[in-house]
Amino acid sequence: MMPWRPILLALVAAVTVTSAAPIPQPADNSTDRSCNGHPSLCSKRYSDVVYIGAHNSYSWGQGISSDQTATVSEQLRAGVRLLQNQAHDFPHPYGPDYTNPSNIHLCHTSCYLLDGGGLEAYLSPVRVWLADNPNEVLTILLTNPDGLNITRFDQALRFNHLHELAYVPPKAKMTHDDWPTLEEMIDSGRRLVVFIDSGADQKRVPYILDEFSQVYENPYDQLGLPLNCSHDRGSDPANSLFLLNNTKDKSVGPISVPDKASVDTVNSANGPNGIVQTVQRCAKEEGGKKATFVLVE
Numbered sequence: 001m002m003p004w005r006p007i008l009l010a011l012v013a014a015v016t017v018t019s020a021a022p023i024p025q026p027a028d029n030s031t032d033r034s035c036n037g038h039p040s041l042c043s044k045r046y047s048d049v050v051y052i053g054a055h056n057s058y059s060w061g062q063g064i065s066s067d068q069t070a071t072v073s074e075q076l077r078a079g080v081r082l083l084q085n086q087a088h089d090f091p092h093p094y095g096p097d098y099t100n101p102s103n104i105h106l107c108h109t110s111c112y113l114l115d116g117g118g119l120e121a122y123l124s125p126v127r128v129w130l131a132d133n134p135n136e137v138l139t140i141l142l143t144n145p146d147g148l149n150i151t152r153f154d155q156a157l158r159f160n161h162l163h164e165l166a167y168v169p170p171k172a173k174m175t176h177d178d179w180p181t182l183e184e185m186i187d188s189g190r191r192l193v194v195f196i197d198s199g200a201d202q203k204r205v206p207y208i209l210d211e212f213s214q215v216y217e218n219p220y221d222q223l224g225l226p227l228n229c230s231h232d233r234g235s236d237p238a239n240s241l242f243l244l245n246n247t248k249d250k251s252v253g254p255i256s257v258p259d260k261a262s263v264d265t266v267n268s269a270n271g272p273n274g275i276v277q278t279v280q281r282c283a284k285e286e287g288g289k290k291a292t293f294v295l296v297e
């Protein structure tokens, strides 16, 4: 840092001679930095910021049950700050796979329907993005319908060294006001929050947090609009963070699949069923409680 001072002083002197224009002050205090893209977010609690989440973020493609058209790197570049993923057991038939030691694949409902590949491979570009963006806080939400052991998720995250970036809360159940600010998380280097919907064991793996003791959701698989904002899953809505499932499904025979035709409506900035109106309407219906995470297709 030392050589900069004389250069700056010289610049100040040069500009003073030729013009009276103000010199921009060097960024020497925390209010000059950005957190998740904006200086005003640094002093906000993690729980007071609104994040866009990608529903089944691994499921990019054109298939009937795919939820995304962009890769995870493209989603992150576009501003997505919560990545939701569904984990499935995927034992390798011909012995161990050293690129996927957890034997977890990310699949939609079943790996025959949509197989997004190994969790380790999925996390690799996420790690690259986090390294390239040191002032960003990111959340990963895992769902565990097969009831896989938490140590397998730990294995996949460790494979990518993500346990080193993961936030370890001071207590098992964080209420809304317990969360640190974005700046505190960034400064501590612990700026990845990992939740899992079932199977958490925070004594064994302290950085994979039990979702439903600190987050609640409105119903999923909704087939009609306007979307229902009411509490559906999650144990203590009054003290938890609200995850708004801003997604609409349609029925195809006995199953629900993403209603891709609805995306322009529910994700649009305008209109009564657009994302802004839905977030505001839900906040009103939930007694002023604003969504922290807004999950989209």
Ligand SMILES: *[C@@H]1O[C@H](CO)[C@@H](O)[C@H](O)[C@H]1NC(C)=O
Pocket: 028, 029, 030, 031, 032
């Ligand atoms: C920090 O930055 C803000 C805004 O840029 C400025 O108003 C304030 O005076 C600065 N404080 C210090 C101690 O430099």
Ligand SMILES: *[C@@H]1O[C@H](CO)[C@@H](O)[C@H](O)[C@H]1NC(C)=O
Pocket: 149, 150, 151
């Ligand atoms: C998960 O695996 C660990 C170690 O292999 C084991 O001790 C633990 O009991 C398992 N947990 C569950 C819920 O099966």
Ligand SMILES: *[C@@H]1O[C@H](CO)[C@@H](O)[C@H](O)[C@H]1NC(C)=O
Pocket: 219, 228, 229, 230, 231, 232
């Ligand atoms: C909205 O969802 C809640 C929670 O699942 C449910 O109890 C309620 O009946 C739903 N309301 C409507 C109008 O479907």
Ligand SMILES: CC(=O)N[C@H]1CO[C@H](CO)[C@@H](O)[C@@H]1O
Pocket: 055, 056, 084, 141, 143, 217, 219, 220, 221, 222, 243, 245, 247, 248, 249, 295
């Ligand atoms: C966290 C999460 O993804 N919740 C649900 C949101 O809605 C979809 C269906 O549209 C469900 O599959 C998710 O489990």
